[in-house]
Amino acid sequence: GESVGLHLPTLSxxxxxxxxINCAYSNSASDYFIWYKQESGKGPxxxxxxxxxxxxxxxxxxxxxxxxxxxxxxxxxxxTQPGDSAVxxxxxxxxxxxxxxxxxVKP
Amino acid sequence: xxxVTQSPTHLIKTRGQQVxxxxxxxxxxxxVSWYQQVLGQGPQxxxxxxxxxxxxxxxxxxxxxxxxxxxxxSELNVNALLLGxxxxxxxxxxxxxxxxxxxxxxxxxxxxxxx
Numbered sequence: 371g372e373s374v375g376l377h378l379p380t381l382s383x384x385x386x387x388x389x390x391i392n393c394a395y396s397n398s399a400s401d402y403f404i405w406y407k408q409e410s411g412k413g414p415x416x417x418x419x420x421x422x423x424x425x426x427x428x429x430x431x432x433x434x435x436x437x438x439x440x441x442x443x444x445x446x447x448x449x450t451q452p453g454d455s456a457v458x459x460x461x462x463x464x465x466x467x468x469x470x471x472x473x474x475v476k477p
Numbered sequence: 478x479x480x481v482t483q484s485p486t487h488l489i490k491t492r493g494q495q496v497x498x499x500x501x502x503x504x505x506x507x508x509v510s511w512y513q514q515v516l517g518q519g520p521q522x523x524x525x526x527x528x529x530x531x532x533x534x535x536x537x538x539x540x541x542x543x544x545x546x547x548x549x550x551s552e553l554n555v556n557a558l559l560l561g562x563x564x565x566x567x568x569x570x571x572x573x574x575x576x577x578x579x580x581x582x583x584x585x586x587x588x589x590x591x592x
Contacts, residue, residue: 406583412585467519470519
């Protein structure tokens with residue numbers, strides 16, 4: 371069946387560095403993607419989204435890139451802070467979620 | 478303003494029992510979606526309800542059922558519980574059903590443990 375997956379289960383970065391979290395998807399018909407952040411004991415929190423007719427979208431300190439040719443999605447976090455430590459999920463049309471990447475920020 | 482509220486927060490049940498989980502959406506939101514999140518994995522879509530009608534269903538057995546009430550709150554029922562049903566059950570609400578037009582907001586979930 372269709373799936374959305376992540377390449378790296380754990381990412382450790384130094385405070386102030388930039389972080390890149392990757393996601394691969396298999397359904398070429400998908401037209402909407404979302405990144406969520408989930409902290410321990412909480413539900414997922416919306417970070418940023420992108421439609422399939424876009425290649426890039428920027429928010430506050432976050433950028434999502436979409437490469438439809440290779441069915442790849444990435445989340446870039448600039449100047450990573452300790453508060454960014456969490457598990458990050460990509461989602462496809464709110465129906466399929468990746469397995470998650472844990473981001474650990476070292477002070 | 479109250480966000481999405483789920484009850485109970487934690488629950489322990491025995492194999493074979495039945496459980497009912499509850500979700501109150503954000504005021505004005507008419508769509509509710511349910512997800513199962515097994516420890517260490519991403520959420521898996523179970524159901525979506527909009528205007529009291531089932532709008533979508535994920536790949537879950539018939540032991541899972543749900544409904545939405547006139548006030549747009551929702552219940553998820555799971556019968557004949559299995560150990561594998563142990564998970565965090567998340568509810569998300571939105572103004573409308575289409576995620577690319579209406580943002581989804583998650584509750585903090587109900588942690589179900591089946592022993």
